[in-house]
Amino acid sequence: MSSDLVAALRAIGEGAGPDPERLRSALPNDPAAADALVELAHRVEGLRQRGAELRAVMSSAKDLLSISDVELLLQRIVDRAHELVGVDIAYLSVYDGAKDELYVRATSGTVSPRFPQMVVPAGVGLASLAVRTRHPQWVEDYALLTSVPHDPTIDAIVGEEQLRSLLGAPLVVGDGVLGVLFAASREPHTFRPEEVSLLTTFAGHAALVLHQAQLLREATDATAESAAHQQRLEWAAALHGELTRLVLEGRGADAVAGVLADALGREVMFVDAEGRSVAHTGPARQLPGSQIRAAISKVDDSGASVMLGSGPVEFVAPVAGSTGRHGALLIARGREPLSDVQRRTIERSAITAALLVVRRDALDDAEERVRGEIADELFVGGALGASALRRARTRGYPVDQAWELVVIVCGAEDRRRLRSALRVRRDWLVALGADGVAVLAPGVDAARHVVDELGEATSAVFSRGATLVDALAAASATWRSARLARGLELPPGIVDAVTLAPYDLLFGDDGQRLSEFVDAELRPLRDWEQTRGTPLVATLAALFDHQWSLVAAARALHVHLNTLKQRVRRLESLLGDDLQRPEARFRLELAVRIEIARGLGGISPMRIVDQ
Known part of the structure; x- marks a missing residue:
């Protein structure tokens, strides 16, 4: 070099x-x-x-998590957005759902004195569209925007500010919209996907923190009545600070559930949207799935928390994020009912749990991208993909241990669906091929797990290697065997590529041509079987298996020797000289062996693993 x-x-x-x-x-x-x-x-x-x-x-x-004052928080959100996206101005409009209006509450970089007091009426402009769709909206030149209604006053204020390009990201929490965060430029500008993604991600984080601050302010306003209540609020603030610290330190859901359980003096369970446990403490882990689903079903569609009058669960707080509901916090029933402060603290803890989910999803997305890149590089580079092998070893894959390459041949409409289904396993490397999906999985029984994941109707061909490199080296041959198996219309199951390797040498991956060869060679026997019912193909297979020993073949078929002799005479009458001529006998035995591999006609399949 x-x-x-x-x-x-x-x-x-x-x-x-x-x-x-x-x-x-x-x-x-x-x-x-x-x-x-x-x-x-x-x-x-x-x-x-x-x-x-x-x-x-x-x-x-x-x-932002360190700020509890809502007005200061709004201004800090706008300032941060201004810095992150690098545009001329940024501003935040708060949404009033009762009036369906938006009010500008914080700005950065504006010059018009009317801009900070701007009110956007219902259904007007880009802001209303972002609220209605709950997705980011942008326009290169606002003056030319015709897809939404305009308001003369709004247009005049925008004109004073000389704004041309706008990008608005809604602040969504659960099923509600808190407002819209805008980045705007005084020159026509085409917003790149990464700019839209950056502002949307920041808006999602800001929405959760703003919602938390609003809940904190509501709790603070409600506690001015007594000193005892104030002490409970201080307890809640301390608990929330502890939970926030855990999140910022990268601690997991178990740590958050444990701290909350200790503070409340009762068991806590954090479940995902399907009711599966994410974290739990004490006996809560024994809660039956039916009771968990029943508790989650009590949560209103609005996403509000609910108190339950009976059962082992007293309180359910939905865990929601910028993309919708992610699950719930279930609080076990205690000796005394939960107080208002405790319930609000649990709701704020649910927001902390939502931050955990957002972080976990981001890490999962990044990990899946890396796994996909490694898989694609390995299958493209094959055994020579040294860079991909190094990355796989760095990610903790046991590249020097046994691996299996599993291939599922399928149509284009099924490839991406199967890849998504198979990527649930973090230790598998999945890639798309021209004819289907390929999976590299560590272990010596990986093919069975792949088929179990996809269902009983799946047909898969696998090859095994002592290392990851060995498994990759067999990729081309395994794909050919898989295409051959599909052409042969093998029944669902797992087929070792070794089984089809001899026929691949003779017929390539043309399973249709191989199937036609078998049908042509065995047609006289099949015709007789259909009319008389005598299993001549199975009889011929037993004779080949036992080197034409009538005694051994009769024993294998569980028939009397005289019965077998009658079948042999029938075979001779139907096949004629083909049983005597070496070349014809070879073709006949080849057809029978293929029929055995297909597992048809009552013949036990060879090297085909039952599911």
Whole structure:
């Protein structure tokens, strides 16, 4: 490797950014490799930039969590959005659901004195569209926007500010909309997908924190009546601070549930939207699934928490985030009913749980992208994919242990569905092929687990390797065997590629041609079987298996020797000289062996694993 290439790669690793000319000059004799390095450098730079943006979002969310004053919080959200997206101005409009109106409450970078007092009537402009759809909305030139109604006053204020391009992200919590966060430019600007994603992600975090601050303010306003109540609020604030600290430190749901359970003096269970346990304490883990589902069903469609009059669960607080409900916190019944402060504290804890879910989903998405990239690189590079192998080893995959390659041949309409279903297993590497889906799975019984995951109607062909590289080396042969198996219309199950390997050598992956060969060779026997019912194909298979020993074949077929002799005479009459001529007998035995592999006609299949 030349010193120029080493220097260029080191500069990319140190964050200098891609330098196409430098990379191409370092590889003057290999333009394809140079182009690949340029593309890789751009990908590294994009990932680095995206990582920096996400770190800025998380840092901003952490900063926002320390603010309890709503007005100050609104202004800080707008300031942070202004910095993150890098536009001329940013502002936040709070939504009043009763009036279906939006009120500008915080701005950054504005010059018009009327802008901070702007009120957007119902159904007007981009803000109302974002509230109604609950999805980000943007326009390159607001003056040319015709898909939504305009208001003369709003248009005049926007004109004073000289705004052209606007991007609005709704602040959604559960089924409610708190407002719309806007980034705007005074010049026409086409918002890139990463800009939309960045503002939307920040708006989702800001919505949760703003909702938390609103709940805190409501709780504070309601506690001015007595000193004892104030003490309970201080307890709640301390608990919330502890829960927030756990989240920021990267602790899991079990830690949050444990702290909440200790503070309440009762058992706590955190379940997902399907009622599966995410975290639990004490006897709550023994709660039957029917009782869990019954408790969750009590939560209103509005997402409000509910008190239950009977049963082991007293209180249910939905865990909601920017994409909808993620589950619920179930609080076990105690000696005394929960107080108002305790219920509100549980609701705020549910918001903390929602932050956990958002973080977990983000990590899961990132992990799935990495797994997908590793799988694609392995299948493209095969045994020579050294870079992908290094990444797999770094991610903890046991590359030097036994692996199985499992191939499911299917139509284009099913490939992505099957890939999504198979990616539930984190230790599997799944990739799309031209004819179906391929799975690399560690272990010696992986094919059975793959079929179990997809259902009993699945047909899969597998090959086994002592290492990941060995399993990859058999990829081409396994795909050919899988296509051959589909053409043969094998019954659902798991087929070892070794079973079909001899026929692959003779017929390639043309299963239809192989099936026609079998049908042609065995047609006289099949015709006789249909009219007389005598299993001549199975008889011929037993004779081949036992080197034409009549005694051994009769024993294997569980028939009398005289019965077998009669069948042999029938075979001779139907096949004629084919049983005597070596070439014809070879073709006949080949057809019978294929029929055995197909598992048809009452013949026990070879190396086909029953599900």
